Amino acid sequence: MKIHQRNLPRVVIIGGGFGGLEAAKALRKTDVRVTLLDRQNHHLFQPLLYQVATAALSPADIAEPLRHVLRKQENIEVIMTIVERIDPVAKKVLTSDGEVGYDFLIVAAGARHSYFGHPEWEQFAPGLKSLEDAVEIRRRMLLAFEIAEKTTDDAVRKAAMSFVVIGAGPTGVEMAGAIAEIARVTLVRDFRHIDPSQARVILLDAASRALPTFAPDLSESAQEQLVAIGVNLRLQAAVEQVSADGVTLKGGEFIEAQTIIWAAGNAASSLGASLGVPVDRQGRVIIGADLTIPGHREVMVIGDLAHFELEDGTLLPGVSPVAMQQGRHAAANISAMILEGRPKPFVYSDKGMMATIGRHSAVADVGFLRFSGYPAWLAWLFVHLIFLVGFRNKLMVLFSWAYAYVFYGRGARLITKSARQSSDF
């Protein structure tokens, strides 16, 4: 196995998300030893995470063990560990299991949600980045209907049947649409004392339109589709305070809700700061045209952790196509440098973006064409199935979607306990 040939240059990749995994795969024919470090054992297909949070898919449908994805690639080893710090001078990564030296380093550690300086809001309004997050949101959402069903207190019932999603970017729009669909379609016959279709789903954003990174006409289309499926869209509604009982808007209005979901704002991994080079306000590492950090051509930062500015001053967004292309580019530059070549500047090829809204609506912008509604939804399905990692996952997800489409069902409606709760009957 190539991994044991100690004389080959060693490439360490931190993070097995879209960027890190693409980089690892792209190095398969390069004469290097690759070590992929991740705190999870699996690659996660984040674009479908909201479907786990809303009980349409199971965690295993959208995740694949990293070492299984890469099992045929002999020059790679996968280590499940927590990376604590990077020492670019000593060329070492410090992990909870000891040091790992490198000749080349690709940092693809991604981002978590940011609560704009209010980390205490997280307990009331979980965000959606990991499988654990998704299962926790699913638990809260389903539990809210259970509480509404059994209470005799009207105020408790009203709060239990109110769902607030903060942030009307793609994740927020997808979450709000899916919750509205669950309440109005999936659960409609399951209860005796409440009518789930009376649930309020409130989508808040401080901006003046939903999906602000999309073209204005697509925002408008998305807004119409959201309203049509019963989402109460509140724009120019900035959040002042989040508590266990609900959300207070700037201006003083209080929205009572038991279930609050955070889909606004990201903060880059703190590993970026440990590199000792300039970062932006969100903690992203400001990288050069060739994806490297100042003074270290052997260290590349990619994906959501990277601050990459185009010539016109705009910033590349934190989306999977950027991360994947940067991952492949970083791998190509490493291969070039090993052969004494020079690293090339990264050029982003924008393939467009899309977001889905409920059962068969979506918006899509593929550059030369902008469309919405049913055709956009079909395009969304197709693209997500294609890029989902793992043949089995593709089959399972396709099957689950087909089943849900025909029977209006959501198969993963499980409330599983968090460790805090008691388990006695």
Next chain:
Amino acid sequence: MKIHQRNLPRVVIIGGGFGGLEAAKALRKTDVRVTLLDRQNHHLFQPLLYQVATAALSPADIAEPLRHVLRKQENIEVIMTIVERIDPVAKKVLTSDGEVGYDFLIVAAGARHSYFGHPEWEQFAPGLKSLEDAVEIRRRMLLAFEIAEKTTDDAVRKAAMSFVVIGAGPTGVEMAGAIAEIARVTLVRDFRHIDPSQARVILLDAASRALPTFAPDLSESAQEQLVAIGVNLRLQAAVEQVSADGVTLKGGEFIEAQTIIWAAGNAASSLGASLGVPVDRQGRVIIGADLTIPGHREVMVIGDLAHFELEDGTLLPGVSPVAMQQGRHAAANISAMILEGRPKPFVYSDKGMMATIGRHSAVADVGFLRFSGYPAWLAWLFVHLIFLVGFRNKLMVLFSWAYAYVFYGRGARLITKSARQSSDF
């Protein structure tokens, strides 16, 4: 909806397992209001729980929301709550959400594992009763291979690659067989520094044969099949002590192992004791021929919580067919009593039992016929698919099994964090 007709007799069922769910279904045409109480929102198909623990199936594949299963049955309401106590004199069930009065009560609260007076062993050797248990065991098992891969300490690696299953009943046999199969087949290409097929899987039992409730020739067949797939079967090996590092046997031998699974011994739900009538040593309520408790013909106890003695003095085992038949019988007796009839004695119709061992072996005893190997495995597959609740679940499980059979894969190899662990990169 019938549930609102307050003048009808009220039947309360505690527990939505095999017994409680069958009772609820069997009451669908009876003029009663039924209230089903469960601390979980789902019915769990426990016979396949070990497949979740060993990453073959996802939690959602073997569980179905109770209110969804019963959505078309208008005379029933499902309440997710924790039952704390029963007051048979006042005819009330006390829950964490208040009191529920009843005219008839079916107690089907089941059992948890018992550690023979050593509850402190549970942290080191989790048992397998709930979806949370299964996900925790899956996490420990997969994490053990990750630790073995990254350590440089031979002793740590050996302990990480040692798996002890305590108890060689059906669950223990199925777990040990599945772990051996994972190590020898599924994971074999995924690692660089270890050979997963070198894992030790040790199955312990204090008895002199595996599957002691089966006929001796089937035990022998099971033992041969276990050894053939690489399980180290240790009979007449009683456990003296369980610790974080391993298991000490009576006699002093210490077996070092990082992953220990408890499949020995059950204890009935503590609700049985709250009835104030005699219970046996395992806490099971000693019931009469008509399933009722002494002095209360309106209170029936069924399933794993019931101690039901046949005329020859033998005890009915804690298996799903007993619970299901008792559930239907309790429902029929309630219907009879409402019509001023008399409750009939319960007669168990024994359809046999089976256990599976790895990829395509099993043992089956259907009374007139005992068989093992491949035919028994096919019979096992068929019976479990038929009884699995939910059409979607049947399809998903069939699909997962077919996929696993063709590709030797296990699709749910996810390590998801318990709430104790840190989540920062």
